[in-house]
Amino acid sequence: MDKAIQIALLGFGTVGTGVVKVLESNADDIMKKVGAAIVLKKILVQSANKARKVATGAKIVTDIESIVNDQDIQIVVEVMGGEKPAKDYILQALRAGKHVVTANKDVVAKHGKELFEAAEASHVDFLFEASVGGGIPIIRPLKQCLAANRISEIMGIVNGTTNYMLTKMTKEHMDFATVLAEAQAKGYAEADPTADVGGFDAARKIAILASIAFGARVTLDDVYVEGITNIAIQDIEYARELGYVVKLLAIGKQDDQGINVRVHPALLPNSHPLAAVNDVFNAIFVKGDAVGETMFYGRGAGELPTASAVTADIIDVARDIRHGVSSRILCTCFEKKAICPVGTTESPYYIRLLVEDKPGVLAAIAGAFGAQQVSLHSVIQKRKVNGRTEIVLITYRVTDESIRLAMSTLAGMSVVNKVGNIIRVEAEEIIS
Amino acid sequence: MDKAIQIALLGFGTVGTGVVKVLESNADDIMKKVGAAIVLKKILVQSANKARKVATGAKIVTDIESIVNDQDIQIVVEVMGGEKPAKDYILQALRAGKHVVTANKDVVAKHGKELFEAAEASHVDFLFEASVGGGIPIIRPLKQCLAANRISEIMGIVNGTTNYMLTKMTKEHMDFATVLAEAQAKGYAEADPTADVGGFDAARKIAILASIAFGARVTLDDVYVEGITNIAIQDIEYARELGYVVKLLAIGKQDDQGINVRVHPALLPNSHPLAAVNDVFNAIFVKGDAVGETMFYGRGAGELPTASAVTADIIDVARDIRHGVSSRILCTCFEKKAICPVGTTESPYYIRLLVEDKPGVLAAIAGAFGAQQVSLHSVIQKRKVNGRTEIVLITYRVTDESIRLAMSTLAGMSVVNKVGNIIRVEAEEIIS
Numbered sequence: 001m002d003k004a005i006q007i008a009l010l011g012f013g014t015v016g017t018g019v020v021k022v023l024e025s026n027a028d029d030i031m032k033k034v035g036a037a038i039v040l041k042k043i044l045v046q047s048a049n050k051a052r053k054v055a056t057g058a059k060i061v062t063d064i065e066s067i068v069n070d071q072d073i074q075i076v077v078e079v080m081g082g083e084k085p086a087k088d089y090i091l092q093a094l095r096a097g098k099h100v101v102t103a104n105k106d107v108v109a110k111h112g113k114e115l116f117e118a119a120e121a122s123h124v125d126f127l128f129e130a131s132v133g134g135g136i137p138i139i140r141p142l143k144q145c146l147a148a149n150r151i152s153e154i155m156g157i158v159n160g161t162t163n164y165m166l167t168k169m170t171k172e173h174m175d176f177a178t179v180l181a182e183a184q185a186k187g188y189a190e191a192d193p194t195a196d197v198g199g200f201d202a203a204r205k206i207a208i209l210a211s212i213a214f215g216a217r218v219t220l221d222d223v224y225v226e227g228i229t230n231i232a233i234q235d236i237e238y239a240r241e242l243g244y245v246v247k248l249l250a251i252g253k254q255d256d257q258g259i260n261v262r263v264h265p266a267l268l269p270n271s272h273p274l275a276a277v278n279d280v281f282n283a284i285f286v287k288g289d290a291v292g293e294t295m296f297y298g299r300g301a302g303e304l305p306t307a308s309a310v311t312a313d314i315i316d317v318a319r320d321i322r323h324g325v326s327s328r329i330l331c332t333c334f335e336k337k338a339i340c341p342v343g344t345t346e347s348p349y350y351i352r353l354l355v356e357d358k359p360g361v362l363a364a365i366a367g368a369f370g371a372q373q374v375s376l377h378s379v380i381q382k383r384k385v386n387g388r389t390e391i392v393l394i395t396y397r398v399t400d401e402s403i404r405l406a407m408s409t410l411a412g413m414s415v416v417n418k419v420g421n422i423i424r425v426e427a428e429e430i431i432s
Numbered sequence: 433m434d435k436a437i438q439i440a441l442l443g444f445g446t447v448g449t450g451v452v453k454v455l456e457s458n459a460d461d462i463m464k465k466v467g468a469a470i471v472l473k474k475i476l477v478q479s480a481n482k483a484r485k486v487a488t489g490a491k492i493v494t495d496i497e498s499i500v501n502d503q504d505i506q507i508v509v510e511v512m513g514g515e516k517p518a519k520d521y522i523l524q525a526l527r528a529g530k531h532v533v534t535a536n537k538d539v540v541a542k543h544g545k546e547l548f549e550a551a552e553a554s555h556v557d558f559l560f561e562a563s564v565g566g567g568i569p570i571i572r573p574l575k576q577c578l579a580a581n582r583i584s585e586i587m588g589i590v591n592g593t594t595n596y597m598l599t600k601m602t603k604e605h606m607d608f609a610t611v612l613a614e615a616q617a618k619g620y621a622e623a624d625p626t627a628d629v630g631g632f633d634a635a636r637k638i639a640i641l642a643s644i645a646f647g648a649r650v651t652l653d654d655v656y657v658e659g660i661t662n663i664a665i666q667d668i669e670y671a672r673e674l675g676y677v678v679k680l681l682a683i684g685k686q687d688d689q690g691i692n693v694r695v696h697p698a699l700l701p702n703s704h705p706l707a708a709v710n711d712v713f714n715a716i717f718v719k720g721d722a723v724g725e726t727m728f729y730g731r732g733a734g735e736l737p738t739a740s741a742v743t744a745d746i747i748d749v750a751r752d753i754r755h756g757v758s759s760r761i762l763c764t765c766f767e768k769k770a771i772c773p774v775g776t777t778e779s780p781y782y783i784r785l786l787v788e789d790k791p792g793v794l795a796a797i798a799g800a801f802g803a804q805q806v807s808l809h810s811v812i813q814k815r816k817v818n819g820r821t822e823i824v825l826i827t828y829r830v831t832d833e834s835i836r837l838a839m840s841t842l843a844g845m846s847v848v849n850k851v852g853n854i855i856r857v858e859a860e861e862i863i864s
Contacts, residue, residue, distance in 0.1 A: 018722070022580050022581075022722045023580075025582075025721070026580060026581070026582055026721070026722075029582065029647065029766075030579070030580065032647070032764075032766040033579050033764060033766075129577065135722070135723035135724065135726065136723075136726060137569070137573040137576075137577030137578065137726070137728075140572070140573070140576060140577050141569040141572070141573060141577070144569075144572060144744060144747070144748055145561065145569030145572050145573070145741070145744050146569065146740065146744065147462070147465050147743075147744050147747045147748075148454050148455075148458060148462065148739070148740050148743030148744050148746075148747060149454075149458070149740055150457075150458055150461065215461065215464070273708070273729060276705070276708045288740065289457070289458070289736075290450070290454045290458075290567070290736040290737065290739055290740035290743070291567035291568075291730060291731065291736070291737050291740035291741075292567065292730065292731045292734075292736070292737055293730060293731070294567065294568060294569070294728075294729060294730035294731075295715075295727075295728075295729035295730065296569075296726075296727075296728060296729075297705060297725075297726060297727035297728075297729065298723060298724065298725060298726035298727065299723065299724045299725070299726075302724075304721075304722040304723070304724070305722065305723050305724055307580070307722055308578065308580050308581055308720065308722035308723035309577070309723075311579075311580030311722070312576060312577050312578065312579050312580050314580075315576070315579045315580060316576055316579075319760050319761065320760070323757045323759075323760050324757070325755045325756070325757040325760070327755075328751050328752070328755050328757070329751065332464075332465060334461075334464040334465075
């Protein structure tokens with residue numbers, strides 16, 4: 001058995017606690033897999049006096065220097081989250097020749113390029129499996145297991161909070177505000193839920209996934225983002241009647257025109273593998289030219305699932321250290337690819353309108369869509385509401401731009417009382 | 433860019449053709465990922481004159497020596513299948529210092545230990561991602577991504593032929609014989625379908641998966657095997673009425689008693705992630721102490737999906753060669769663990785009986801079960817058949833041994849006309 005590999009944790013919150021637990025409880029197995037023990041030497045915290053949920057033999061420190069200057073420490077594990085000071089600490093560690101493992105989606109999505117370059121310059125590993133999908137193996141499968149493929153599509157349910165909320169709305173017929181309050185009470189949603197329900201958390205994750213899947217850097221600014229705050233209970237019920245579920249999807253696609261990356265709610269056919277992913281579970285669906293359709297499913301957050309991914313990265317680095325190798329697989333963004341503007345994105349649309357209940361209304365509406373080359377697949381009258389009619393339209397595949405033009409015309413029509421919602425349909429073919 | 437890495441293929445059938453196609457069509461991307469070109473130098477075939485479905489610049493050879501003695505060839509890729517002569521060729525290649533990639537479940541399940549030892553002795557890589565689950569990443573995720581976990585359960589739908597057949601029976605209400613004939617006509621099932629419908633193909637795969645998941649060698653002989661030939665259309669329909677689907681499951685579980693490995697049809701609750709895996713798709717569900725529940729889904733066979741996994745292994749070895757490292761991750765069967773006899777396996781059971789339609793019959797049957805400590809969760813009378821009654825029983829969790837004893841008593845009772853079927857229920861809790 002080789003001599004122990006010493007590591008340091010930056011952060012001792014939920015994920016840090018999980019990593020301490022996993023390293024401790026599975027120490028024997030991990031030692032066999034690595035061929036050396038992994039010893040947690042130091043943990044960086046903000047306040048040294050705070051009570052902790054788990055005992056550790058590690059030294060608690062409050063300054064990053066005592067870690068980056070410690071020659072015994074070979075791997076620095078960043079689990080503090082947030083952009084500052086995490087990014088600077090990671091950079092310092094890389095420059096000091098430490099291998100780095102991080103669970104930080106903000107830092108990877110925003111500063112990936114700089115960090116990879118620093119890792120390469122120092123000939124060290126930089127791994128971040130836990131930054132997307134919590135415990136679900138997805139970064140390594142994309143970089144290694146699917147490396148022979150040209151990926152055309154990566155589509156994920158990558159935010160557990162919103163998936164829990166949409167599942168509750170679907171299964172228990174609760175409205176958005178009630179579900180949000182319940183999710184907040186349970187600790188599934190933050191007091192300020194914007195990052196989750198606004199789609200921004202998912203946007204960071206799809207930026208990371210798309211960069212790897214397509215071999216070209218995709219940054220947060222490249223991602224079109226729309227949250228779930230407008231999803232009403234009747235949208236979910238009408239979708240169900242039509243054979244769909246409503247999910248918040250993070251989508252990356254590439255074709256000859258370039259890359260298209262977006263986060264938005266969508267109607268997904270019940271038959272799609274992602275449609276059955278419920279509650280706080282996450283899943284990532286990947287389509288490659290050789291492998292066809294694959295999906296990776298599991299818990300996208302939480303103390304132990306995230307610690308599972310972080311510790312797997314630690315084990316991988318430790319194996320590299322034992323074999324005297326590093327930087328085997330670093331940045332894979334080899335190309336520059338065009339980002340397609342969202343206006344050119346094509347999909348069928350679900351549109352819910354409240355219209356006047358009188359003759360000629362449907363013809364007028366169909367005419368307004370037709371003027372923008374938007375063809376309607378179906379028009380369904382759903383119910384009467386105070387002398388008006390709620391209708392649901394499903395369009396054929398149209399560009400985002402055409403639908404926006406058509407909707408602005410419609411909004412100005414006197415027979416259209418209210419545009420209830422407009423939601424993309426993510427399907428190869430419309431279910432009839 | 434480093435100098436090209438030269439490889440040889442053993443076999444030029446379906447998978448070999450796929451590997452040639454993938455290496456050719458994605459050559460540029462693969463070269464960027466590896467940092468060197470991968471050049472296919474030679475292909476070993478049985479008959480040099482046979483027409484091939486894909487053009488290749490590789491030299492076609494018919495003797496293994498011209499490959500193992502070729503100093504330029506660094507990676508040997510075995511895609512011929514079957515035990516002989518594949519195993520000997522792999523051994524020769526390993527002993528000659530070649531890295532080996534194989535898609536061969538028979539060889540890995542039966543001779544894994546010997547091949548790993550040969551790889552270790554020669555300081556080369558031995559990878560076999562394609563041996564289970566076709567294109568689905570599962571071997572590498574188990575060995576690396578989930579390395580921090582103690583795995584308690586691995587359960588898969590790992591045979592596409594039988595999953596296609598059971599899906600057809602379920603969705604189109606076709607009986608076993610009709611579906612088998614159709615699958616054979618479509619080329620999904622072999623003329624002799626025993627390996628698939630008898631569960632033996634799945635048994636090889638779960639032996640490989642369980643060995644890795646539990647860190648202890650599990651051989652084919654350790655696997656209890658039962659196929660799907662007895663599954664009748666009414667079993668599938670009764671299961672559906674109760675909230676289950678019938679699937680051929682390959683199951684490995686470990687607890688303090690040891691390892692339990694088996695392949696058999698089972699009733700799986702509709703809510704289980706594997707329940708929605710249909711047609712020729714495969715999926716492997718893994719439960720770990722840190723990660724919780726995860727699932728890996730995709731195409732379990734076919735030219736290009738299997739080639740995706742084989743080529744990923746080739747890329748991984750090539751990265752190792754470029755970085756001057758090998759044997760980073762070889763055999764992980766560190767421990768010896770007890771294999772639990774199938775008689776001790778516990779599960780609820782579904783039992784379909786044809787019984788005499790007269791008073792006191794149900795009491796007599798319940799008594800026979802009770803005598804073996806088998807408690808009945810429910811007894812449902814399904815239909816009258818020629819003056820007899822077909823009944824379905826669901827038991828509480830009992831050992832395999834108890835159920836066998838109870839069934840032998842039942843079979844001898846005059847009121848029991850026929851034992852229609854006995855199928856395990858794979859569920860934590862019985863759906864009521």
